[in-house]
Amino acid sequence: MSAPILWIVLPLALSFFLLFVPDERWVGWLGGLTALTLAALALFFPTDSAQLVLDLFSVRIDSTLTLLGRQIQLTPADQLILVLAYGIGAFWFLGALTVGSARRVVPLGLAIVALLVASLAVKLFLYAAPLLEMAVLLSLPMLAAAGESAGRGVARFWVYQSLALPFILLAGFLLSGIEAGPRDFALVAPAALLLGLGFAFLLSVFPLYAWIPMLAEEAPPYVMGFLLTVLPTFHLLFGLNFVDRYAWMRESPQFFLIIRLVGLMTLVSAGVFAMFQRHLGRMLGYFVAAEIGLSLVALSLSNHITSLQLIFGLIMPRTLALGMWALSLAVLNNATGTLSLPALKGLARRYPLAAAGTIFSMLSLSGVPLLAGFPLRQSLWEALAAESPAAALWLGISSLGLWVASLRALAVLVLAAEMPWASAENFSQRALIGLGILSLFLIGIFPQWVNPLLVNLPGMFERFGK
Amino acid sequence: MPAVITLGILLVTLVALGGLRVVRPRSTYTWAIAVTGAFLAWASVFFWQLSLPTLLPVASWTPATLFPVSPALKMDAVAWLYALSLTGLALAVILTSPVRLTGISPVAWLGTLVLTALGILAFLADNPLTLVMIWTAIDLVEFWNALRVAANAEMSERVVVAFSLRALGTGFALWASVTSAAVGTTFLFETLRPQSGIFLLLAAGLRLGVLPLHLAYQAEPVVRRGLGTVLRLTAVASSLVLLARLPQNAFTGSWPLALQTFVLLTAVYAGWKWLTGADALSARPYWLIGMSALALAAALRNNPLGAAAWGVALILVGGATFLYSARAPWLTRVLTLVALAALGLPFTLTATGWQGALPWFLWPLAILAQMLLLAGVARHLLSPGESPWSDLPQGLRAAYLAGLAIFPLLAVLIGLWGWAGALQLGVWGAGLMALVSSLALLGFFRRFSEFSLPVTRLSGLTHGQETLMAGLGSLYRTLRAVTEFISGLLEGDGGLLWTLFLLVLFILIFQGR
Numbered sequence: 001m002s003a004p005i006l007w008i009v010l011p012l013a014l015s016f017f018l019l020f021v022p023d024e025r026w027v028g029w030l031g032g033l034t035a036l037t038l039a040a041l042a043l044f045f046p047t048d049s050a051q052l053v054l055d056l057f058s059v060r061i062d063s064t065l066t067l068l069g070r071q072i073q074l075t076p077a078d079q080l081i082l083v084l085a086y087g088i089g090a091f092w093f094l095g096a097l098t099v100g101s102a103r104r105v106v107p108l109g110l111a112i113v114a115l116l117v118a119s120l121a122v123k124l125f126l127y128a129a130p131l132l133e134m135a136v137l138l139s140l141p142m143l144a145a146a147g148e149s150a151g152r153g154v155a156r157f158w159v160y161q162s163l164a165l166p167f168i169l170l171a172g173f174l175l176s177g178i179e180a181g182p183r184d185f186a187l188v189a190p191a192a193l194l195l196g197l198g199f200a201f202l203l204s205v206f207p208l209y210a211w212i213p214m215l216a217e218e219a220p221p222y223v224m225g226f227l228l229t230v231l232p233t234f235h236l237l238f239g240l241n242f243v244d245r246y247a248w249m250r251e252s253p254q255f256f257l258i259i260r261l262v263g264l265m266t267l268v269s270a271g272v273f274a275m276f277q278r279h280l281g282r283m284l285g286y287f288v289a290a291e292i293g294l295s296l297v298a299l300s301l302s303n304h305i306t307s308l309q310l311i312f313g314l315i316m317p318r319t320l321a322l323g324m325w326a327l328s329l330a331v332l333n334n335a336t337g338t339l340s341l342p343a344l345k346g347l348a349r350r351y352p353l354a355a356a357g358t359i360f361s362m363l364s365l366s367g368v369p370l371l372a373g374f375p376l377r378q379s380l381w382e383a384l385a386a387e388s389p390a391a392a393l394w395l396g397i398s399s400l401g402l403w404v405a406s407l408r409a410l411a412v413l414v415l416a417a418e419m420p421w422a423s424a425e426n427f428s429q430r431a432l433i434g435l436g437i438l439s440l441f442l443i444g445i446f447p448q449w450v451n452p453l454l455v456n457l458p459g460m461f462e463r464f465g466k
Numbered sequence: 467m468p469a470v471i472t473l474g475i476l477l478v479t480l481v482a483l484g485g486l487r488v489v490r491p492r493s494t495y496t497w498a499i500a501v502t503g504a505f506l507a508w509a510s511v512f513f514w515q516l517s518l519p520t521l522l523p524v525a526s527w528t529p530a531t532l533f534p535v536s537p538a539l540k541m542d543a544v545a546w547l548y549a550l551s552l553t554g555l556a557l558a559v560i561l562t563s564p565v566r567l568t569g570i571s572p573v574a575w576l577g578t579l580v581l582t583a584l585g586i587l588a589f590l591a592d593n594p595l596t597l598v599m600i601w602t603a604i605d606l607v608e609f610w611n612a613l614r615v616a617a618n619a620e621m622s623e624r625v626v627v628a629f630s631l632r633a634l635g636t637g638f639a640l641w642a643s644v645t646s647a648a649v650g651t652t653f654l655f656e657t658l659r660p661q662s663g664i665f666l667l668l669a670a671g672l673r674l675g676v677l678p679l680h681l682a683y684q685a686e687p688v689v690r691r692g693l694g695t696v697l698r699l700t701a702v703a704s705s706l707v708l709l710a711r712l713p714q715n716a717f718t719g720s721w722p723l724a725l726q727t728f729v730l731l732t733a734v735y736a737g738w739k740w741l742t743g744a745d746a747l748s749a750r751p752y753w754l755i756g757m758s759a760l761a762l763a764a765a766l767r768n769n770p771l772g773a774a775a776w777g778v779a780l781i782l783v784g785g786a787t788f789l790y791s792a793r794a795p796w797l798t799r800v801l802t803l804v805a806l807a808a809l810g811l812p813f814t815l816t817a818t819g820w821q822g823a824l825p826w827f828l829w830p831l832a833i834l835a836q837m838l839l840l841a842g843v844a845r846h847l848l849s850p851g852e853s854p855w856s857d858l859p860q861g862l863r864a865a866y867l868a869g870l871a872i873f874p875l876l877a878v879l880i881g882l883w884g885w886a887g888a889l890q891l892g893v894w895g896a897g898l899m900a901l902v903s904s905l906a907l908l909g910f911f912r913r914f915s916e917f918s919l920p921v922t923r924l925s926g927l928t929h930g931q932e933t934l935m936a937g938l939g940s941l942y943r944t945l946r947a948v949t950e951f952i953s954g955l956l957e958g959d960g961g962l963l964w965t966l967f968l969l970v971l972f973i974l975i976f977q978g979r
Contacts, residue, residue: 152957159962193973200969207968210956258976265972273953276946309532346619369602369636378595378640379532382647389648396641403633411626415619445537445599448528 003047003074004065007038007082008118015111028102031110032094035086042082047074071123077460080312080453081120081237088233088319089113092226095323098428099330101222108142109226116234120241126172128238129165132202135234136161139227143219153214160201160211161231167198175246188248195242196258202235205296206266209289213277216285221333224281225326228288229319236295236311243299244464256300263296264394271401275408280332280339280358283405284325287365290402291318297395298380302387304464309454310380316450317372317443321361324436328357331429341409346416350424355413357433362406364440367399372443468513469522469541469590472549475510476583479503483576500560500575501865507582508553508872514546515884522590534652537599540592543885544710544774548589548703550880551781554872555699556582559692561869562789564862566691566852574693577611581700588704593654594666597708598639601673604704605632608697635673635705642666655711663716666708667725667765673705674758675751676732677725691747695788699781702754706777709765722766723825729766730831733759737838746787746846753784756839757808760819763832767822771887775816778880779808782815786873787846792866794855798847801870805843807877809904810836810897814881817892833896837903844908 014034021027045051047063065072074082093109096102112135119131140158144150171194174187200208216224243250267290274286291314298310329339331354336343348355364371367378377399385392423430443449459465483500486493519542527533556578563574584604591597612625642665643653651657658666671677736756743749757780764772786804790797807815824832858866882888955964 156957156961196973197969207956207965210953210961210965213953214957261976262972272945273949276942276949303531306531309529313532367640368633369599369640370606375527375533378643381640381644382534382653385644385648386650389645392644392648396644400637403637407626407630407633410629411623414613414616414622414626416622421614446525446527447533448525451528454529 002062002065004067004072004118004121006041006061007074007086008072008114008121011035011038011110011114015107015109015114018107018110024100024103025097027106028093028097031102031106032090032097035089035093035110035113039083039086039090042079042086046076046079048076070127072118072121073123074117074121077462078120080460082117084312084315084453085113085117085234088230088315091319091323092229095327095432096222096226098426098432099222099327099334101220101330104142104145104220105223105226108138109230112138112227112230116230119234120237125241125245126169126176129168129172129198132235132238133162133165135231139231142223142227143215151214151218153211153216153218156211157215160204160208164198164201167194167201171195171198192249192255199235199239199242200262203232203239203292203296204289205262205292206269206289209266209270209285209292212289213273213282213285216281216288217279217339219281221281221284221329221339222326225284225322225329228285229322232288232292232295233315233319236292240299240308240311240461240464244461247463250304250464256302259296260300260388260391263293263298263300264391264398265293266290267293267297267398268394268401271398271405273401274405275401277405278341280329280341280344280409283362283409284322284329286405287325287362287402288322290398291365293398294377294380294395297384297391301380301383303383304461304466306383308461308465310376310383313376313447313450313454314373314380316453317364317376317440320372320436320439320443321364324357324433324440325361325365327429327436328354328361328433331425331433332358335424341412345412346414346419348413349416349419349421352421352423353425353430353433353437356437359406359410359413360437360440362402362409364444366402366406368403368406370441370444372440372447374444375447467520467522467541468510468517469520469539469545469549469586471513472507472510472553473583473586475503475507476579476586479507480576480579480583483572483579487572487576496572496575497560497564500572500579501557503579504553504557504560504582508550508557511546511550511553514541514549517541518543518546521592535593535595535654537596538592539587539590539596541590544707544770545586545589547774547778547880547885547887548707548710548781549586550884551778551876552582552585552589552700552703554876555781555785556696558785558789558869558872559696561865561872562791563692565792565858565866571693574690577607577693578696581607581696585700585704589707591707591711594639594643594708595653597704597711598636601632601636601639601704604701605629605636608632608701611693611697631675632673632701635669635671638665638669638672642669656713658713658716660716660718663712664721666712667717667762670705670708670765671729671762674702674762675755676729676759676762691788691791694747695750695785698750698754699784702758703777703781706758706761706773706780709761709773710770710777712765712770712773714768714770717766717768726763726766726824727828727831729759729763730828730835732756733763733835734831734838737835737842741838741842741845743842743846745849746790749842749846750784750788753787753839753842754780756835757784760832760835760839763824764819764822767824769818769822771818771885772816772821774885775819775887776808779816779819779877782873782877782880783808783843786870787843790847790870791852792855792858793851793853797855797867797870800874802844802847804874804877805840805847806901807881808836808840808843809901810892810894811901812891812894812897813889814897815877815887817881817890817894817897818887820893820896829896833899833903836896836900837907840900840904841907841911844904845911 018027047061050058050060052058063073063075093106096105115131115135119128122128143154171191174191249255270286270289274283277283295311299307301307333339364373367373381395522539524537524539526536559578560575588600609629616622616625642662646653646662733756736752740749740752761773761776783804786801810816810819
C-alpha cells in the first residue's frame with residue numbers, strides 16, 4: 001500500500017461515509033479512533049522501510065503515489081507531520097463527543113485534516129494552494145450548518161483565506177523560474193511580494209486577522225477551536241516548506257527581519273486587543289492570533305534548528321490549551337447561550353471544571369510558569385533577548401496583555417454573590433477537562449516529554465534545518 | 467538524601483490523611499496521624515545537617531539547546547534554616563489546632579502539610595526558574611484556598627487582585643531571566659548580574675507587598691489562626707528565601723541606597739500599623755510587610771545572611787504571636803522572650819541582621835522600625851486572647867504547650883547552631899538600642915495609656931490603593947475605547963479596505979527600511 005492512499009485517500013473516503021452514519025456517538029468514535037490509528041501507524045511504520053509485525057510478516061508502506069502524472073509523496077521525513085496531524089485530529093474528534101459536536105466536527109474535520117496532509121505531500125507546491133482552499137471551503141458547512149445563516153465572521157474568514165490563493169499561485173508561477181537560486185533578480189522581488197501577501201492572508205497576520213475574533217464570536221466554540229488550531233498550524237508548515245525550498249529566502253537576513261517585525265506586530269496587537277475584550281470567544285480568537293505571531297517570531301531566530309524546535313515544540317501545548325479552552329467554552333456556552341463576560345459572572349461556582357479549563361488554558365497560552373506553554377515560550381523569550389532585547393520587550397508586553405486578559409476572565413468567572421460550589425458538568429466533561437488540566441501541568445513541569453517529537457526536525461527541513 | 471525523606475514523609479502523611487478522609491471521614495486518628503507526620507518531617511530536617519550541601523536528583527529538561535537551565539534542587543544551610551522553621555510552624559499549627567475556636571479541621575491540616583511541602587521545595591530551589599515554578603504553585607494553592615472561603619463578590623475580587631499582584635511579581639522574575647539572556651549569561655543565582663538582580667529584588671518586593679507598599683488583602687478573608695498563618699507565612703517565606711540566595715555584591719551604585727531608604731520607611735509605617743492594630747490577626751499583613759522590609763533592606767546592603775535571619779524571625783516570632791490563642795500570664799512572659807530573637811543581639815537568631823554598610827542617617831529609621839515591630843509583638847501577646855488557659859481541658863494543655871514551645875526552642879537553637887549566621891556578635895549596639903527603645907515604648911504606653919493605643923483602621927493605605935486603582939481603571943477605559951475604535955474599523959463594513967490600506971502602508975514602510 002502507498003502512504004498517500006493510507007493517510008489521504010482512506011480518511012477522505014471515511015469522512016464521506018461518516019456523513020451518512022446516523023448515530024452521533026458512532027461518528028465520534030469512528031472518526032476519533034481512525035485518526036488515532038493513523039497517527040499510531042505513522043509513528044510505528046515509517047514509509048519506505050519494511051517493518052516486521054509480531055515476527056510473522058513484514059509491512060512496507062511506499063512513500064509515493066503517482067496521480068495524473070504528478071507525485072504525491074509522504075517520505076519518512078514527514079512522519080512527524082502525520083503523527084501530529086492525526087494525533088491532533090483524534091484529540092479533537094474524541095473530545096467532540098463530550099459536547100455533542102461530533103456530527104458537526106468529525107466528518108468534515110477528518111476530510112480537512114486529509115486535505116491539509118495532501119497539501120504538504122503534493123510535490124508541485126502550486127497544487128498545494130488549491131488543496132488549502134478546498135480545506136477552507138469544507139470548513140464553511142462546519143461553521144454554518146444547514147438552515148443557519150452564515151454570519152459576517154464566516155464570510156470574512158472565507159474571503160480572507162481565499163484571497164491568499166491567487167497571490168500564492170501567481171508567486172508560484174514567477175518562482176518556477178528561480179527554483180535553485182536568485183538567477184533572475186528581477187523576478188525575485190515581485191515573487192517575494194506576492195508570496196508575502198499570500199502568506200499574510202493565509203497566516204492571518206496583523207491587520208489581516210480581523211476575521212478571527214469575528215468568527216470566534218459567532219461560531220460554535222468547539223468547531224471554531226478545531227479550525228483555529230488546525231488551519232494556522234498547517235499554513236505555517238506550508239510556509240516552512242517554502243523557506244526550506246528557496247535559498248534566496250532562507251539565506252536573506254532581511255527576510256527574517258521582516259518575519260520578526262510582522263510576528264511582533266501580530267503578537268503585540270493581539271495581546272493588547274485581548275486585554276480589552278468582553279467576550280471569551282473573541283479572547284480565544286486574539287490568543288490564536290498571538291500564537292501565530294509567536295510562531296513567526298520563533299521562525300525569525302538566527303539559529304534555525306532552535307527555530308524549528310520551538311515552532312514544532314509549541315504545537316502540542318498550544319493544541320492542548322486550545323482544545324481544553326474550546327471544550328470548556330462549549331460547556332459554558334451550552335449553559336448560558338452566550339460567552340459574553342457579563343453573562344458568565346460567577347459561573348465558576350456552578351461549572352468549576354469548565355471555568356478552570358478556560359483559565360488554565362489562557363494562563364498556559366500566556367506563558368505562566370508550571371503550565372504547558374511556559375517552558376518553550378520562556379526559551380523563545382530568552383533566545384530572542386539574546387538577539388534583540390527590544391524585540392524581547394515587545395514579546396513581554398504581549399504576554400502581559402494576554403495575562404491581563406486571563407485574569408479578567410478569572411475575575412468575572414469567580415465573581416459571585418453567596419452561591420455554594422457545585423459541579424454541573426457531566427461525567428465525561430469532568431473527566432476530559434480534568435485530564436486536560438492535568439496534562440497542561442505535566443507538560444509544564446516535564447517539557448522533555450515533548451522532546452521525541454523534535455528529534456527528526458532537521459531531516460524534515462534538510463536545508464533550513466542545517 | 468534527608469530532604470527527600472522529609473518530602474516523602476509529608477507526602478505519605480498527605481496520602482494517609484486524604485485516604486482516611488475518603489474511607490473514614492469521622493476517624494479519631496486523623497489528628498494523631500497529622501501530628502506524627504509533621505513531627506517526623508520536622509525531626510528529619512535536623513538530619514539535613516549531615517550532608518550539607520547536596521544537589522538533589524531532578525530530571526533535566528531537554529533538549530539542552532532550548533533549555534540551558536533546568537529545574538534544580540539543592541540542600542544547603544539556608545534551605546535547612548527555613549525548612550526547620552516552616553516544618554516547626556506546621557507542627558505547632560497542628561498541635562495547637564484542637565484548642566482554637568474554629569475547632570478541628572482535617573482539611574486545614576491537609577492544607578498545612580501541602581503548603582509546608584511546597585515551601586520546602588521553594589527553599590530547596592537552586593535557580594530562579596525552579597523558584598518561580600514553585601511560587602506559582604504556592605500562589606495557586608493560596609488562591610484556591612482564599613476563593614473557597616470568599617463569602618461575597620467583593621472578597622472574590624480581592625482574591626483575584628492578590629493573585630494578580632503575586633503573579634506580577636513572578637513576571638518580574640521572568641523578566642530578570644530575559645535581561646540575563648540579553649547579556650549572554652545563564653540565569654543562575656551564582657552568576658546573577660546587577661541588571662538582573664534588581665528585577666529579582668523587585669519580584670520579591672512586589673510579592674511581599676513592600677515594593678511598592680501594598681496590601682494584598684485589605685482584610686483577611688476569614689480570620690484564621692492555623693491554616694491562615696501557614697498560608698501567609700509560607701507565601702512570604704518562599705519569596706524571602708530569594709533574598710538569601712542573591713550573591714554578595716549583587717547590588718552596587720546609588721540606587722540600592724534610595725531603595726533602602728524607601729524600604730525602611732515602609733518598615734516604619736508597617737511597624738506603626740502593626741503596633742496599633744486591633745489584634746494580631748487583623749494586623750498580620752503589617753507584620754509580614756514590616757519584617758519583609760527589614761529583610762529586603764539587608765539584601766540591599768549585600769547581606770544575604772541578614773535577610774535570611776529576618777525571614778526566619780518573621781516565621782518564628784510571627785508564628786508564636788498568631789498561634790497564641792489560649793492565654794496565661796506566665797505563658798505570655800515565656801513567649802515574649804521569643805521576641806528577643808528579633809532584636810539583633812549577639813548570639814541570637816538575628817545577630818547578622820544589621821550587618822552591611824548602613825549609612826548613619828538611616829540608622830534611626832532602622833531602629834525605629836525594629837522597635838515598633840517588637841513593641842507590637844509584646845502588645846499583641848499581652849492583649850486578651852480567644853480563651854483563658856484555665857478553660858482548656860487537661861488533655862489538650864500538653865499538646866498546646868508543646869506546639870508553642872517549638873518557637874522559643876528553635877529561636878534559641880538557630881542563634882547558636884547550624885548555619886553561617888549562628889554564634890555571631892553582629893552589630894550589638896543596634897540590638898541594644900532596639901531593646902531599650904522597645905522597652906521604653908512599652909513602658910510609656912503602660913504608664914500613660916495602659917495599652918489603650920489609638921487603634922488604627924487599615925484605611926490609610928486602602929485609600930491610597932483605591933486611588934491608584936481608580937487611576938489605572940481610567941487608563942484602562944481610555945485604552946479600551948481606542949482598541950474598540952480600531953476593532954470597529956477593521957471589522958466593520960469597510961474592514962477589508964482598511965486592512966488593505968494598512969497592508970500597503972506596512973509594505974511601504976518595509977521598502978523604506
